[in-house]
Amino acid sequence: MNDAPHLNGQYDWGIDGLVAQLRELRVQSLETRNLRDKPPKLPSRKELHKILEALSAVLFPNRLGQSDLNDEGIDYFVGHTLETLLRELYTQIRRELQFISGSLGLDNAAHQQAISIARLFAAQLPAVRKLIDSDIQAAFEGDPAARSPDEVLVCYPGITAIIHHRLAHILYQLGAQLVARIIAELAHSATGIDIHPGAQIGESFFIDHGTGVVIGETAIIGRHVRVYQAVTLGAKRFQKDDNGMLVKGNARHPIVEDDVVIYAGATILGRITIGQGSTIGGNVWLTHSVPPGSNITQAYVRSELFQGGAGI
Numbered sequence: 635m636n637d638a639p640h641l642n643g644q645y646d647w648g649i650d651g652l653v654a655q656l657r658e659l660r661v662q663s664l665e666t667r668n669l670r671d672k673p674p675k676l677p678s679r680k681e682l683h684k685i686l687e688a689l690s691a692v693l694f695p696n697r698l699g700q701s702d703l704n705d706e707g708i709d710y711f712v713g714h715t716l717e718t719l720l721r722e723l724y725t726q727i728r729r730e731l732q733f734i735s736g737s738l739g740l741d742n743a744a745h746q747q748a749i750s751i752a753r754l755f756a757a758q759l760p761a762v763r764k765l766i767d768s769d770i771q772a773a774f775e776g777d778p779a780a781r782s783p784d785e786v787l788v789c790y791p792g793i794t795a796i797i798h799h800r801l802a803h804i805l806y807q808l809g810a811q812l813v814a815r816i817i818a819e820l821a822h823s824a825t826g827i828d829i830h831p832g833a834q835i836g837e838s839f840f841i842d843h844g845t846g847v848v849i850g851e852t853a854i855i856g857r858h859v860r861v862y863q864a865v866t867l868g869a870k871r872f873q874k875d876d877n878g879m880l881v882k883g884n885a886r887h888p889i890v891e892d893d894v895v896i897y898a899g900a901t902i903l904g905r906i907t908i909g910q911g912s913t914i915g916g917n918v919w920l921t922h923s924v925p926p927g928s929n930i931t932q933a934y935v936r937s938e939l940f941q942g943g944a945g946i
Contacts, residue, residue, distance in 0.1 A: 674729065674732045674733040674735075674736065675729050675732075675733070676729060676730070676733055676812070677726040677727075677729045677730050677812060677813050677816055678726060678729075679816050679819075679820070681722060681725075681726060682726055682813065682816050682817055682820065683820055684719075684722070685719050685722055685723050685726070686798060686801070686817060686820060688715050688718070688719040689719060689759075689801060690797060691711075691715060692712050692715050692716055692719070692759070693759065693762065693763050693766065693797070694787060695708050695711055695712055696708070697784060697787050697788055698787070698788070699711060699715070716756070720752050720756055723752050723755070723813075724748050724749060724752040725748075726810075726813050727747075727748040727751050727752060727805075727810045727813055728741075728744050728745060728748035730810055730811075730812045730813050731743075731744035731747055731748055731810075732744045733812070747809070751805070751808045751809060751810050754808055755804055755805060755808060758804050762800045762801060762804070765800055765837055766793075766796065766797055766800055768837040768838040768839075769793060769796050769837070769838060769839050769840065770783050770786050770787055770793060771783060771838065772838035772839065772840040772858065772860070773786045773790055773792065773793060773840045773842075774786050776840045776842065776860055777840075777842060790844075791824070791825035791826070791827060791841075791843075791844045791845075792825075792827065792840065792841030792842065792843075792844045794821060794824060794825050795821045795822075795825045795827035795829060795841060795844060795847075796829075796835070796839055796841065797821075798817055798818060798820060798821035798829075799818065799821065799829045799831065799833070799835065800835075801817060802814040802815075802817040802818050802821075802831035803831050803832070803833070803834070803835070805817070805831070806831035806832055811831070814831035815830075815831060817831065818830060818831045825844055825845075826844065826845040826846060826847075827841060827844045827845070827846075827847045828847065828848045828849070829847070829849045830849060830850055830851040830853075832851035832852060833849045833850065833851060833852070833853040833854075833855065833867075833887070834853070834854045834855065835849075835855045835859075836855055836856045836857040836858075836859065836892070837857050837858075838857055838858045838859075839855060839859055839860075840859075840860045840861075841860075841861055841862075842860065842861070842862050842863070843862060843863040843898075844863055845863050845864065846863055846864035846865075847861060847863060847864065847865050847866075848865075848866045848867065848868060849867045849887075850867055850868050850869055850886070850887035851883075851887065852883075852884070852885045852886055852887040852905075853867045853887035853888055853889075853890070854887075854888075854889045854890070855867075855890045856890060856891045856892035856893075856894070856910070857892045857893070858892055858893045859890055859892070859893070859894050859895075859896075860894075860895045860896070861895075861896045862896065862897050862898040862899075862916075863898050863899075864898055864899045865896050865897075865898065865899070865900050865901075865902075866900070866901045866902065866903070867887055867888045867890065867902050868887065868901065868902070868903050869886040869887055869903060869904065870886070870903040870904030870921055871886075871904070872886075873886075885905050886904065886905055887904075887905065888902045888903070888904065888905070888906050888907070888908060889905070889906070889907045889908070890902075890907075890908045891907065891908060891909055891910040891911075891912075891926070892910045892911070893910055893911045894908050894909075894910070894911065894912050894913070894914070895912075895913045895914070896908075896914040897913075897914060897915050897916040897918075898916045898917070899916050899917040899918075900914045900915065900916060900917065900918045900919075900920065901918070901919050901920070902914065902918075902920045902921075903919075903920070903921050904921050906920070906921065906922055906923040906924075907923040907924075908920075908923070908924055908928075909923070909924055909925045909926030909927065909928055910926040910927070911926050911927045912924055912925075912926065912927060912928040912929070912930065913928070913929045913930070914930050915929075915930060915931035915932060916932075917932060918930055918931065918932055
């Protein structure tokens with residue numbers, strides 16, 4: 635039996651009124667942002683998800699591509715997949731550039747720039763593969779539960795997140811920052827690991843377990859760094875300009891030097907430096923720099939007044 639409200643034999647949801655109100659709010663929002671009634675399309679999250687799957691398959695065709703490929707077929711698969719995905723990546727980059735410029739029609743400048751970004755991105759894929767290989771090896775060597783590098787590649791959320799980040803970081807540097815952010819959020823949704831594409835991360839980076847890890851935009855991480863779940867590399871405070879608006883892009887996240895280990899739940903805030911070879915214990919709250927070789931636990935963290943808000 636249907637127990638929904640029934641009025642005069644018809645359901646009355648007030649649809650016409652809702653549509654009118656939503657239209658009015660939509661128009662007001664577009665006017666506030668100085669956009670037209672039909673603003674340029676944004677990059678598609680759905681299409682970028684497909685592109686990332688294809689890129690992963692190109693980088694690791696036997697493990698993340700097609701398992702039945704033979705030696706003769708691998709190069710054809712990689713080449714064909716690259717041709718398809720780079721065309722679609724170009725489309726998504728062009729959409730971002732046209733959205734920024736506010737252009738609705740065919741924008742030749744956006745077309746040329748998008749082609750250039752896609753080509754420069756593609757040229758860096760071999761270097762990305764080398765970096766990811768170092769990340770996989772670091773995870774295999776750093777986790778006694780890992781039985782093989784292949785297991786690390788296909789099972790570890792930290793590797794999924796760092797693959798996304800390595801690719802997104804290149805696009806971010808090349809100027810496709812919205813596309814890069816969407817790619818980062820795809821990894822965040824899938825793994826619970828939130829790495830801003832602007833963050834700089836050296837080789838052999840290992841995120842163990844990973845859930846709840848947050849790494850902010852201006853963080854700099856050196857080589858052979860290991861972090862555990864729920865680690866935050868965030869900002870201590872947000873600077874504002876004379877109009878009370880947040881200042882964008884200033885360096886506000888930590889610098890983590892080579893060979894540092896940061897254990898679960900540690901929160902490291904502000905533009906501070908964690909010296910080479912240091913160990914930061916679990917659940918430590920750290921807002922000051924520490925010299926190389928430090929061993930910081932809760933018992934030794936100095937008490938500091940925390941002001942000005944926090945975040946990533």
